[in-house]
Amino acid sequence: MRHGLVLFAPFTGSSLVRGWNPKFYFLRADPAAELPALLRYALAHLRGRRLGFMYMEGEYFGGIEYELVERAMSGMGYELSDVFSVESSVTGGAKKEAFDAAWEAFADTQLQAVIVFGxxxxxxxKLVRRMLAGKRTAVAYLLASSVLQYLVLRVWRAAVAGGVExxxxxxxxxxxNSLAKDTQCExxxxxxxxxxxxxxxxxxxCYTDKDSFFYS
Incomplete structure (x- = not known):
């Protein structure tokens, strides 16, 4: 600000750092803006009425989004079927007994879809692994924000390699970002x-196929 510089941020993992500043530009959507997309997909496309939410307490990411999803659900006349939330290891972490008890209660609700933010x-x-491998939760859809994309896919691959269907x-x-094969975008x-x-x-x-860049 002192020297009149303009700053560009490629992406942010938390909505807490967002705010209006004429010298600071974010190049991607606010993480909280991803939440309505996930919520709409879960309710309108998957038609999952038994919807759960997972986040860790004490992190910069998840608590605000939980409040937003509760507000949005209430406005539509719905409510979350259950919420999994214990203290994050970043701030000390929950004891194993407390974590396991919270997970057992969460898994018993037989959710159809779960949104995870964090x-x-x-x-x-740990959460994603339990979600995909647990007998009571493996049937549910798992919806995550872009900041967790790599982690979720990595854990999913490992779970499948370990015998999970x-x-x-x-x-x-x-x-x-738009996909490289999305021709609707100019x-x-x-x-x-x-x-x-x-x-x-x-x-x-390196590439003999001129179209190899947009295969997925």
Whole structure:
């Protein structure tokens, strides 16, 4: 601010650091903006009326989103079926007995879908692993924000490798960028055009297929 610099932030994991500043620009959506997308998908597309929410207390991420989802659900005449929340290991962590008791109560509610918000910590790994491997929770859809995308997919792959049944579409995450194959977006069409030209004419030898960049 003192020297008149303009700052750009590629992404943020928490909505707490967001705020209006004429010298500070965020290039991606507010993490809290991902919540309505997940909520809408769970209720309108998956039609899951037994919806749960998971977050860790004491982190910069999750508590605000929990309050927002409660408010949104109440406005539609719904309420969350259950919430899993214990103290984060970042602030000391819950005792194993308390964690296990909270999890047992949460799993017993037989949820159809669960939204998880939080930081990509060991707590999140533990929650996602239990969610996907537990007999009572493995049938539920798991919805996560983009900041947890890599963690969730990594844990899911490990769970499947360990014998958990692979269910296509069971894990859903938000994203803040258009896919490279989404031709509804003019910017992506332009990107495809320029990338194909580069792959064909630049002399690069890594990719023989000019369309390989948008396979998923």
């Amino acid at each position: 930081s990509p910590t060991n707590d999140a790994v 692979f269910v296509p579409g069971q894990v859903i995450t938000t994203g803040t 910017a992506i069409r332009r990107f495809q055009e320029l990338m194909r030209e580069y792959l064909e004419k630049s002399g690069q030898k």
